Amino acid sequence: MAAILAERRHGFGFVTPLLVVMLAAFNLPILYMLALGFWSKQGGFTTEHYAALFDAPIYLRVLANTLRISVVATLVNVAIGYPLAYWMRGLSPRAQFIAVACVITPFWISILVRTYAWIVVLGNNGMVNRLLQWTGLTDAPVSFLYNELGVMIGMANVLLPFLVLPLFAAMLRIDDRLMQAAASMGAPPRTIFLKVFLPLTMPALASGALLVFILCLGFYVTPAILGGGKVPMISNLLDFLINQIPRWEQASAVSTILLVVTLLIFAAYRALDRKVGA
């Protein structure tokens, strides 16, 4: 035991440089950012930047809007991603390979290109609208873009792989015999899904959804373009505060609030996870 401990300590010695680099590279900038929010222009400590947040409720309103969009986008992702992963699980290994490739491919294409591609597909003169009108399903173009629907479609496209891949991996790990056992005990398919399959995929679903949600919070390009600029997100505001004015202290205060909200959500997830796991 002592030998193992010594070994561990020895191993720790090897990773120390990496640890230092990681601390310096990742955590120092964050600490600097946190400190900046309490730094007054004259030097010294101040809470004025935080007070400004509450004086001008627009920052909090945009934050709330960002959270709302992120929640909806996450739900949309789950609604599409879960059945997709479930469907992929049932495919032959060859078809699974192709399906995974299809899900991953968007990763290789720049987010900007993908976002603009949606304009070609969903615009008033886009492929979908032309098809709809050609088939006579609609007589005027349907507004897919420049509203929250467009934002949802674009975000789902970008984020779906983040949800589908871990979910699919988790689903593959589930032994078919669990479902067969449940069936042999008389459980109808609905019960098998709700009581056996779904609970077993819940951890992967929850962590995937959390990942998607946190990525949503930082979304920038897609809402700006596919939302027609009418769907303000916190990142756009931060861009303004960092690059346009620039008011880094104010940006720091906004980001700190965002960080706190994100950490709170993460803590809630962990608490829930532990409760479920116990």
Added chain:
Amino acid sequence: MTDIRLEAISKHYGAFKAADNVDLAVAQGEFVTILGPSGSGKTTLLSLIAGLNQPSTGRILIGGRDVTGSSPQQRNVGLVFQSYALFPHMSVFDNVAFPLRVRKTPADALRRKVMAALELVQLHGLAGRRPAQLSGGQQQRVALARAFVFEPDILLLDEPLGALDRKLREELQVELKQLQRRLGVTTILVTHDQEEALSLSDRVMVLDRGQVQQIAAPQEAYLRPANRFVADFLGIANFVPLPGGREGVIRPERIRLAAAGGLPAQVVEAVYLGQIIRYHLTAEGRNFVAAAPFVGQPHAIGDTVSLTWVEADVWPVA
């Protein structure tokens, strides 16, 4: 009160026949073992009975009712997998309660039945544990309790003891046999372990490449195998020539080693197995295996001995 009948069951996967025209009748309360090497189609047969799979041709009757084509849910079958297939996210209690909850059993009856089932498999103290917190033998017992708690018409066991070590397996074989007798439930067990088959079952069905080789009581199949395959598969077989160019099989414990008066043979190897000692011998260019009680001075390698047996113990095989 349920019997099982398989009538001319076949299952094809392309050209491959996993089950080839299998007939089997299992009486109410009987314990039948399907025995065969891996790939012989025994698990296929079990999944056809459970309804996880549908036969290509033939009929399956449970309790006189034709269940061919019906789903597992409609068959009221208790099933135990080799991997146990316990629900990892549920406690032992919830695992065992699962089939009862599906049947909307009232809470107090459910609790009573689950605890009774756990008591039967000696796990009543572990109801709150998760499967991952149990040993292999304990998990196997949970799987068993879950399979019989809802009083299924039949119990199907797919290599239920396969993942356990030898000592535990032997203990559980006894428990399983007692449990089955107490419950009186018609049981089919699938195994590749001939000792397990011989010790547990009322009858064994030996399967090879999807085809039935023999259906008989264990002693019958052991001493009077239908063919060479069964003879070989059910333990060690000595083949001796019979008049008319035929061959007969005789089991090692039926061969006696004498000083003289029989077939002269040389000891090639002697294996100590505790109560008995197993000799590998050669005589007239043939190999023999004989089992003798471990008493007195054993023969040494290279010793010349004389093999004798009673003619009636030789069973002619095709």
Added chain:
Amino acid sequence: MKRRTLLAGAAALRLVAVIRPASAQLREMRMVESGGKSGESIDVGYAAPFTAKTGIRLVRESPGNLGKLQAMIASGRITAASFELGSGTMVQARKLGLIEKLDWAAINPMPMFPEAKNEFGFGYQYFSTIMAWRKAAKAPQNWVDFFNTKDFPGKRAIPDYPAYAIAFALLSEGVPQDKLFPLDVDRGLKKLLSIRRDISVLWKAGAQAPQLLKDNEVQYAIAWSGRVVEEPDLAYSFNGGMADLSFICTVKGAPKAEQEAMNKLYYEMSVPENQAKAAGVIAYTGPSPALDPLLPKDKIGMFPTAKANKDVQWVQNAEWWAENGESANKKWEEFKLSL
């Protein structure tokens, strides 16, 4: 490598580092600008003659914004001698002490429009924010028409920049061009909100406006002139448009040699012939009053500083925006949330 040679090498390096500024000829200097065709026009119009005369290469880098400039100054590593800034941004940069005061005597430029000859920056490129529409749509004559969605039906695209959008709403309310500032932000946003059902897109990138028009996503747009004037399917009007200037500024603390080189580049930027070359790349114009005769006759109506266009436009009030931009932007975000 032996330790001794390593030390010797280090010493040599130090020596080189010490003597370099004194003896080394300045070979190249960097400029942060907005890129694309605009950047290309700097190469063709100004960098080419500058390099021919001085032997110094101008290396362009894009894009840039105030945050980047501030980061450059804060880190103490002045990697670029000059920085392109919008008029409002330049005022902010001046207040933050991020740019050098220009030595106009040393630059000794050719004649320029007065607003381009700023104490802290060289106004090198006029661009206009104007109304544009699909040729198929009913043509508006002025901003009253543009905001009249009943008689001029169709979707609108407007810039997602308060400084390029709010003033036009006030013009449509009848505020005279010379009385726009101080800008009544609330009144302008109220007007914009009144047509919110017809505002389809708030655009961020200059290329979006013409694309939206061409795709028939919108029928009318407030756009940057250089992006729409050469599009065959689109019509435009400079009437009531806003003339604005992009400035090239010298970065605070840039090496003396580079600052002096910049002065030579500024001079090239004041030469009308050079400006005409730049205007051939992108339909934005330099600050020379003598430029008109050098521009192609058939395209004269496309340029922000062509006499006929300059007369009907008004000039952006950068000082006001530098002072009030932040609060106006907060209101702008509120406005977007109410869309």
